[in-house]
Amino acid sequence: MSMEQVARGSLYNLVRAKSGSKPFSKETLKRVLAFARPHRGKLLAFVAMSVAMAFLAVATPVLAGQVVDAIVARASEGEVIRLALLIAVVAVAEAGLGLVNRWLSSTIGEGVILDLRTRVFDHVQKMPIAFFTRTRTGALVSRLNNDVIGAQSAFAGTCPVWSATWWPWS
Helix, strand or coil: CCHHHHHHHHHHHHHHHHHCCCCCCHHHHHHHHHHHHHHHHHHHHHHHHHHHHHHHHHHHHHHHHHHHHHHHCCCCHHHHHHHHHHHHHHHHHHHHHHHHHHHHHHHHHHHHHHHHHHHHHHHHHCCCHHHHHHCCHHHHHHHHHHHHHHHHHHHHHHCCCCCHHHCCCC
């Protein structure tokens, strides 16, 4: 098999994987989750903060409705101010949680990719010298990079919590 055939096959598989025409098997899911396992504490914090942010996102319109109800019912000025301050506190909390959530998300993503690239590098280091003499350097580097990008896409695709924007380099 020539290098052109290998390159064409890799390109075909990469395009096919991006189009989503090939479903993930249980084995693929297990392998993806194995890379996520060392980051499970941060993943749980990420999910918990996402849930908290969802509650805060719902709280703002509810509180705004209470402000309108208080104004229509001619409630005291203090009641309206208290509700307005509560809306401000919710907005600040939502912004703070959003920052921490984005930090966790990028930390997890970068950690998974670092683990993946480290594992690939360690595997390449164990290859026999004959492998390197018969493989062109550019083709090897391209293949390694494409394989990691493919795995990155698989990880993002299998974890519905994250969108494509989770990966800053996508």
